[in-house]
Amino acid sequence: MAEVKLLGVRGSPFVTRVVIALKLKGIEYEFLEENLGNKSELLLKYNPIHKTVPVLVHNEKPILESLIIVEYIDEVFNGNSILPKEPYQRALARFWSKFIDDKIVSSVKKAVFTLDEVEREKGIEESLEALQFLEDDLKTKFFGGDEIGFLDIAALIIAYWVPIFQEVTGLQIFTSEKFPKLYNWSQELINHPIIKETLPPREPLLAFFKARIEGLSASK
Amino acid sequence: MAEVKLLGVRGSPFVTRVVIALKLKGIEYEFLEENLGNKSELLLKYNPIHKTVPVLVHNEKPILESLIIVEYIDEVFNGNSILPKEPYQRALARFWSKFIDDKIVSSVKKAVFTLDEVEREKGIEESLEALQFLEDDLKTKFFGGDEIGFLDIAALIIAYWVPIFQEVTGLQIFTSEKFPKLYNWSQELINHPIIKETLPPREPLLAFFKARIEGLSASK
Structure with missing residues (x-):
């Protein structure tokens, strides 16, 4: 084993x-x-x-x-650090990764996985507001600086999965116009060698989420 | 400053x-x-x-x-460690403290701060289920062993605030009969010298939450 x-x-x-x-x-x-x-x-x-x-x-x-x-x-495990070494930077990385899971993921889900228009609008509004905070926080190539780190790993869901949700639903939440810094970051991230070879193929994910969202109306 | x-x-x-x-x-x-x-x-x-x-x-x-x-x-800061030193124990302390905030606090709140009977029953059921997991996990005097640590600090809300919520509402969720180990732990914890001198006085909290819960029906 x-x-x-x-x-x-x-x-x-x-x-x-x-x-x-x-x-x-x-x-x-x-x-x-x-x-x-x-x-x-x-x-x-x-x-x-x-x-x-x-x-x-x-x-x-x-x-x-x-x-x-x-x-x-x-x-x-030994090797390159994933979290920053400096305690204040560690606290920030933990804060933003919690923010992604508690606020960004939940509001994007609210916008995507619903048939209720009011709920969807609320989800879109909350997503835009939350993403703006992250956009304003991004000062370097990656959140970890020149190299990817904890927060980049946490935020990968925004770079790769959110655009898939958008393609399935036609929603426009995370776009290069609204969030230019985050968008550039997302392109750098998904083209990073280790990330690129790890990401699950796009087509099956599109099909999976398309079926899931169509399932919402089927079970309405 | x-x-x-x-x-x-x-x-x-x-x-x-x-x-x-x-x-x-x-x-x-x-x-x-x-x-x-x-x-x-x-x-x-x-x-x-x-x-x-x-x-x-x-x-x-x-x-x-x-x-x-x-x-x-x-x-x-130097001094006694609050988190365990050993990585697996640290991961456990982080897991259970997240569980307290995501599951226990939210389900207790659902039971306490509502006028909807169905919602309340659901909150009670979820609270009992979540507390049982924590009860089963408790093997020592404190979660941190002989001394208080990260998880004891995270769980203090169960030891001190939940009984106040219960006194205000008459709900019986966290009791010595249902959760004997957690109950003993809670008594040890609130009588620990540093905790005891830090806890906010009980009477004003009772009054505060009584007003808040009465406010629910006033604004119904």
């Missing part, structure tokens, strides 16, 4: 965070593909609370929650 | 987390009491995104979000 195992699904932005962290550190690992429609006994054993992926298993012990897993990987 | 300032309100469980961390490290600080009905320019300057307390200001730089502030304090 490999020392490091990752329970995940290939298309998930949260699982992708962990894969990138493992690659940045050069860690060998075994990927155990989950079927979320029929969860494995291993997943239910290791994550009985949330029953979600990613789960990192290191020396038979499970670590849960993508950002907590990335911090764990950074602390346990 | 003091090097360390804390913008807060005395009754907040989230502000109290930061006060305890500062006391555990023996840090001198200036407490700047906010009036949340009329927020100070300093608060709006330092936390334009959420406009909430606590905000720690260290060398004129703001740090936001109570758990991120506690980690920052632990990293920057």
Whole structure:
């Protein structure tokens, strides 16, 4: 058995965070593909609370929650640091990554995965407001400076998944006109060698989210 | 001006987390009491995104979000460690503190701050389920072992504020019968010297939350 195992699904932005962290550190690992429609006994054993992926298993012990897993990987394995070394910069990286998960992801989801027009408009408005804060915060090529770091990994969902949601729905939330700095950052990020080879293929994701959004009206 | 300032309100469980961390490290600080009905320019300057307390200001730089502030304090100041030293234990402490904020606090709030009976029942059920996971995880006197640590600080809201919510509403969620280990832990925690001298007085909190809950029906 490999020392490091990752329970995940290939298309998930949260699982992708962990894969990138493992690659940045050069860690060998075994990927155990989950079927979320029929969860494995291993997943239910290791994550009985949330029953979600990613789960990192290191020396038979499970670590849960993508950002907590990335911090764990950074602390346990040698190699380039993923979080900044300086405590204030670390606090900022943690703050913004929490902001992405709590505010940006949730408001984009609200805009995308709904049939209610009022809810959608509210989601769009909240998304634009939240993205503006992140746009204003971006001062360097990557959030980590010249190299990608914790916040870039956390924010990859904006660079790669949000444009897919937009293509499926026709919504215009994250655009180069509205957020020029974030847009340039997103292009740098998805073309970074490690990110590029890790991102799940676009076409199956488009099909997956198209089906999911069409499913909203089917089950209305 | 003091090097360390804390913008807060005395009754907040989230502000109290930061006060305890500062006391555990023996840090001198200036407490700047906010009036949340009329927020100070300093608060709006330092936390334009959420406009909430606590905000720690260290060398004129703001740090936001109570758990991120506690980690920052632990990293920057000497003295006893607040987070565990061992990476796996750190990951667990982070996981459970996130679980408290995302699951326990939100489901207790759902049960307490509503007039909708269906919503309340759902909140109670979710609270009981979430607390059970925490009960099952508790193996030592404190979550941090013999001494209080990060997760005890995060969970103080359960030990002190939840019983106040229960007294105001008559709800029975967190009881010694249902959660004997957590209940014993809560008694140890609120009688710990540093915690005891830090907790805001109970009577004004009772009055505050009573008014807030009565306000729900007034504005129905």
